[in-house]
Amino acid sequence: MSTNAPIGRLTNYDPRRAGRYRLVGRLGRGGQGTVYLGEDEDGGFAAVKVLNVDVRLDARARERFLREIAAARQVASFCTAQILDVDVDGDPPYVASEFIEGRNLGDEVTRHGPLHGTRLERMAISTITALAAIHQAGVVHCDFKPGNVVCGPDGARVIDFGIARAAGDAGHSTVVGSPSYMSPERYANAGVGPPADVFAWAATVAYAASGEPPFGTDSMPAIMNRVLNEAPRLPGLGSALDELLRDCLRKDPGARPQAREALLRLVEGGGPVQDPRLAESVQLVTQVVPREEPRNHRDVAGIVLAVVMGAAGALAGYQVTHEVPPAAILGGAALAATYLVRTMLAGRESARVP
The missing domain is CATH 1.10.510.10 (Transferase(Phosphotransferase) domain 1)
Known part of the structure; x- marks a missing residue:
């Protein structure tokens, strides 16, 4: 060790x-x-x-x-x-x-x-x-x-x-x-x-x-x-x-x-996000989340951004080890984020059906 x-x-x-x-x-x-x-x-x-x-x-x-x-x-x-x-x-x-x-x-x-x-x-x-x-x-x-x-x-x-x-x-x-x-x-x-x-x-x-x-x-x-x-x-x-x-x-x-x-x-225009790869991933996720329901937007974004920040940590690890391509890290995070958003929103919609 x-x-x-x-x-x-x-x-x-x-x-x-x-x-x-x-x-x-x-x-x-x-x-x-x-x-x-x-x-x-x-x-x-x-x-x-x-x-x-x-x-x-x-x-x-x-x-x-x-x-x-x-x-x-x-x-x-x-x-x-x-x-x-x-x-x-x-x-x-x-x-x-x-x-x-x-x-x-x-x-x-x-x-x-x-x-x-x-x-x-x-x-x-x-x-x-x-x-x-x-x-x-x-x-x-x-x-x-x-x-x-x-x-x-x-x-x-x-x-x-x-x-x-x-x-x-x-x-x-x-x-x-x-x-x-x-x-x-x-x-x-x-x-x-x-x-x-x-x-x-x-x-x-x-x-x-x-x-x-x-x-x-x-x-x-x-x-x-x-x-x-x-x-x-x-x-x-x-x-x-x-x-x-x-x-x-x-x-x-x-x-x-x-x-x-x-x-x-921090991630929606109130902070730096200068790394273009991280900024690109964050932009993708925030575009997926709908804007017409601010309360739902924040609930879902909290979970989705956690996924993206996990990818940011993995990206930092890549810069040290170079074992996983950054595109795979951010691509996987984007897919997971999109899946989470769609699943949660579908659940919310079904919950509204009488």
Whole structure:
């Protein structure tokens, strides 16, 4: 196995096993626990988060944790790291997720500088698509940030969704997150919902494009004051994308677009889409979806665009491996998208027949 992800050595204080996984190295540490590289009996690898909180001590916390994780396991896997195993009764308690090879977005920007052009657009589209899928499953990520976006060979993937919220519930705290990417309502301890994720996504895109989050990186009181009272500092990304990020960074969570709306704005003239092959595929799909029924259009487009964004990830993989022709990738995505549209619309029409 080869990977660009930094893997640290285990210390004398680290566990050597978590359930069926042998822990072979450290991948990182966060507010909810330490993440290890785990190897199963078949030689497969997983990212194993050993939790800081013991959810076995509170029956209600345990039930909430399992409910959150069960919902997270239902999220479509096209732009995320799928949850594989959960054991809250084990010693230690852990959550194992798909291991994605590659550096996280924060490390990538630190090492190679800000993202521009098609690299930025692919990251933005892939991650907002992932958030749309996460929210569709009834899950809130709760800690969306550059460290939870992995730049893998098949495109950007979102990790750790649902775990921060579940661990926060188990620890009886609703303030969980990274200061530079936390929304105003998070600082006010006013509950966590999908709008907080949208806020964090916009802050992450701004960071990826400039190397600096829009509300700074200094002390937490200073960051909090800017989040609550000041306008974000955004790089010049063009009026349409700047406008979308500003809308997503509004102080009032009710004034922010939903993740699915932000995705549609990105691919329907509100964002860059500079790669001609990706733009061509997106144009084909948006032409297939009828315009006379805006509500149906958005419902269907959310699913169809997920297919196209999966193709965009595969296209990124092609640029590394050159194993699959781009025409086959985008052609397959277009056929699948067209089939989905026609099938769903036919179902809607039959449902209207008395």
